[in-house]
Amino acid sequence: MWLGLSIFVGYGIAAITGFGSVIIALSMGALMLPIATMLPVLVPLNVVMNGYITVKHRHHIHWPTLLKVILPLMVSGTALGYGLQPWLGDRGLQLVLGVLVIWFAGRELWRSARAIAALPHLKWWTQSWMFVAGITHGLFASGGPLLVYALAGVAMEKSAFRATLTAVWLVLNTLLLLAFAVDGSLLPSLDKVAWLMPVLIAGLVLGEYLHHRVQENRFRQLVYAMLLITGTLLIVSAAK
Template identity: 30%
Template sequence: MKTFIFLIIVLLTNIIQGITGFAGTVLAMPFTILLLGIEVAKPLLNIVTLVACVLIVFESYKEIVWKEFLKMTAIMLVGVFIGEYIYALFPVDVLLIIYAIFIILIALKGIFVRKEYEVTDAVLIGVIVLSGIVHGMFLSGGPLLIIYAVKKLPKKAAFRATLAPVWIVLNSYLLVKQFMGGFITTQIMVLSLISVPILIVAVIVGKKLYEHMSQKTFLMLSYMLLLISGISLIL
């Protein structure tokens, strides 16, 4: 039953990932933590996200804005190093509550705050670093990174295509660390392999919806799911 529920989570969240290019892991993480525990959820969703993003890049690589990809990736890596250190330093239960509050605030901002504020490039760089820190702890830097991406990648196709390879680089680094640390268990490998057909279906469906429906609608859906997942994690 847990495997079946996990596959449903993979399907639904990666349809969103296929549409927006960023929301899959942050939506799946709280539910997967509740279902399987954080020590399984982090490496498992890392692999799942890697495969999903490779599929997205395969069909949309022509839309990648390489300058922004390199900039976001380099700065986020700095944040990832900091995030790994913080994760090792503090109790997981405390970090999970902070994480839940973080995604609830991001969700509420996305749902209720329509106004876009002008911010300096220095602030945007800080946002990328903070995104990397969250990604280093919980593989969920996407909601913060979009604050930068929506300003620098206003075209929907470039936004989606450029974010996917960022996650490939960052998650590949984290996967190597997880493998070396002995966190990639037989259970995780089996669940990852089972997830691949579901991922392919999810990305195809997400691509079709992305082509025919408003991204604004699906961003709103992502924020609503973020709110539900954050509240669930706290409860």
Template identity: 30%
Template sequence: MMTFLLTGIVVFLTHTLEVITGFGCTVLAFPFVTWILGIYEAKILLAVLTWILGAYLVSTKFRHINWRQFGIIVGLVGLGMPVGIYLFNHFPSDTLKLLLGIFIVCTSIMQLKKEYGGIQLRVTIPEWVYYMLLVFGGILHGAFATGGPFVVLYATRKLRDKGEFRATLSLLWVSVNTFLIATDATFDPLLSNIAAVATQGAAMGQSLLNLVWSLPFLLVGILIGEVVHHRVDAALFRKIVFWVLLATGVFIILAHVLHIG
């Protein structure tokens, strides 16, 4: 029971942030849920919950989707995902996650200084660099279902409206997690158990139990997140996005140092 409760609290806090901003729940929750459930169960649970949350946001915010940017993002993220799935199943990931955390922290601090008027970034970054961020985001999403930080660095430049930002990224998470769940063998036990429960009345396995217990916490997170999202203006929204991104990087580094996940 304590395991379910701790997981639920993490799901509630991180998915509330996801509803507010359109990203962040998986990468913020991943170190903690890995510590509680293990890396494979964490990947399964968080990918499915993100799919469910994304489906809700897409169905209710459909008119805000920027289809041109969605096409660019999903195409380039999709290129990287098969590489990430392969890496997750065949290679150690500690060094990759540490470098990711350091990169996110440095980038977030620069962006926050810019948002608060502390510095003016005068360096012109070539367009292809932003496109490569999407490919790297796809690799990370295939490996850990946590490719959001790289995608957000691109999206904050191209999707200035907070409604567009949230709706477009939500459609992305639905799309890439559908591919991930359908093609990654990590999810086979959950899918086969759901089929057995539905057709044979079999008992729920660990992955399905984790999911069922987490759904009420997800629902409460959706309700609270929706209220907060509509009360935040565009300038504050961008600051929240980069603060969440900074917290994401810090959590990734701490997870590496503390050997969590």
């Protein structure tokens, strides 16, 4: 029930704001559940959603950026992150996720309060953070915050940016899905995926309904504040 609520909230918020489905659902769920047991449920759900969006908006994908810039670095980083999961253990994963969530939410609140525009990075800095984003994706299926940071200031239309990122998540999560199938964690989770699919759809439907009925900037600030609290709770819980 807690995982279902986390998915409902995470995907509902993502439908309103356009970001955060996995990182919100995972950070909420990790307050009560092991991260390693949630990922084989969250990743298939995310593949279904991103598969639909990618096919629908495939004509907006910026293929050179996807194939030549993002995927080579993020695929290698994702493989490393997946390999680090057993080494970190659930407490380690919880601690790293808490730090990531606090960094992301704190940075966005700071930028929002001071109206700071995104500036382009040097090439080596962008590539370094793309690789690190791949590591966090391998750990949590949540490379979005760091990839968006890495791509700050990149000249790309909004529709192309969104479609390209969606294609990134589809590719990386499909690879994680294959890894879960090989390590044996996917099959026992498929019944939960089937049961929770209607919850995901309900969250998306409600989010779409609210999208044009809430003030998005104010709502984003509330989400970031919620993530700050959640990240702090994760760190405190992991430190016990």
